[in-house]
Amino acid sequence: MLDFVVAAAISYLLGSIPNGLILGKAIWGVDLRQHGSKNIGATNAWRTIGKAGGISIFALDFLKGAVSAYLGLHLGGSELAGVLCGILAIAGHSWSVFLAFKGGKGVATGLGVIAALMPMVTLIVFAVWFAIVYFTGYVSLGSIVGAALVPILTLFFGLHTEFLILGLIAAVFIIYRHKSNIERLLNGTESKIKAAR
Numbered sequence: 001m002l003d004f005v006v007a008a009a010i011s012y013l014l015g016s017i018p019n020g021l022i023l024g025k026a027i028w029g030v031d032l033r034q035h036g037s038k039n040i041g042a043t044n045a046w047r048t049i050g051k052a053g054g055i056s057i058f059a060l061d062f063l064k065g066a067v068s069a070y071l072g073l074h075l076g077g078s079e080l081a082g083v084l085c086g087i088l089a090i091a092g093h094s095w096s097v098f099l100a101f102k103g104g105k106g107v108a109t110g111l112g113v114i115a116a117l118m119p120m121v122t123l124i125v126f127a128v129w130f131a132i133v134y135f136t137g138y139v140s141l142g143s144i145v146g147a148a149l150v151p152i153l154t155l156f157f158g159l160h161t162e163f164l165i166l167g168l169i170a171a172v173f174i175i176y177r178h179k180s181n182i183e184r185l186l187n188g189t190e191s192k193i194k195a196a197r
Contacts (some may be wrong), residue, residue, distance in 0.1 A: 004084075007075035011068035011085035015092025015109060018099055019060040020045050028053060037191075041104035043139045046193055058108045065089045065112025079117070083166045086113030090170065094177065105177040107143045110170045114150060118163055121153045137192030140181035147174040 020040030024032045028049040032040045035048045042061065046054025065086060072078075072085025090110050096103040115122040125146045132142035151167035175182075184190035 004072070004076035004081050007068075007071040007081065007085050008088055010071060011088040012092040013097070014064050014068055015089035016096040016098050016103070017064065017092075018096055018103065019064075020057045020104065021099070023053065023057055023060070024049060039104055040099075042108055043193060047191070061093065061104070061108035062112035062115070064093060065109035065114075066116040067112075069113045069116035073116070079160055080162045082117055083162045086110075086117065086166060087169060089113060090173065094173075105143070106170075106174055107147075110147070110174060113166070114170070117166070118150075118154065118157075118159060120157065121150060121159075121167075124153055125149050133193065138185065138190055139193050140178050140190060141185060144175055144178050144182065147171040 018040050020032050020042070024030045024040070024045060030049050032038070032044050032048060036044045037047075038044070040057075042054045042058035045057045068089035069082045069086040072082035076082065076085065090106045090113060092103075093109040094103045094106045095101040111122065111126065114125065128149060129142040129146040132145055133139050136142075148171050151164055151171055154164045154167045181190055
């Protein structure tokens with residue numbers, strides 16, 4: 001039990017690390033909270049400081065989720081512990097203790113969690129996300145569709161109930177965090193990361 005408590009605490013704190021804010025300021029001299037969508041995530045970083053910044057921040061946020069889920073699996077000793085630690089990492093990213101309980105939308109961190117627990121689901125979700133972003137230019141649309149696919153694919157592959165619960169929680173949470181993006185998509189004012197192919 002103590003091992004799980006330690007893993008849970010580390011997962012939340014790890015998730016809380018604001019990579020976008022730290023890298024943006026340290027390397028590019030830019031506070032992402034003052035530019036674009038004012039979000040510290042990879043999409044705003046890509047638009048504001050360029051491809052290298054976006055990819056770097058995405059990778060670090062992804063690792064926060066993957067490492068947290070791994071800690072849960074191996075310190076907590078069960079798939080449920082892995083799921084709970086993954087959820088705590090997403091919560092930390094979205095409500096960071098280092099940012100007065102504000103943060104990002106949890107997409108990259110959530111993908112990292114899914115990757116550590118359900119690699120096949122992750123490959124499909126990432127492929128769908130990439131295709132949508134490539135052909136439409138809308139990162140938010142790719143993220144929303146990708147999130148919705150997770151519980152569907154979990155059922156399709158017959159994975160354990162813990163993973164289905166994770167998929168449902170992550171999907172609802174990520175879609176909810178994108179509610180303003182959904183409004184802009186519907187009225188045609190959502191920003192594109194690049195021109196559609």
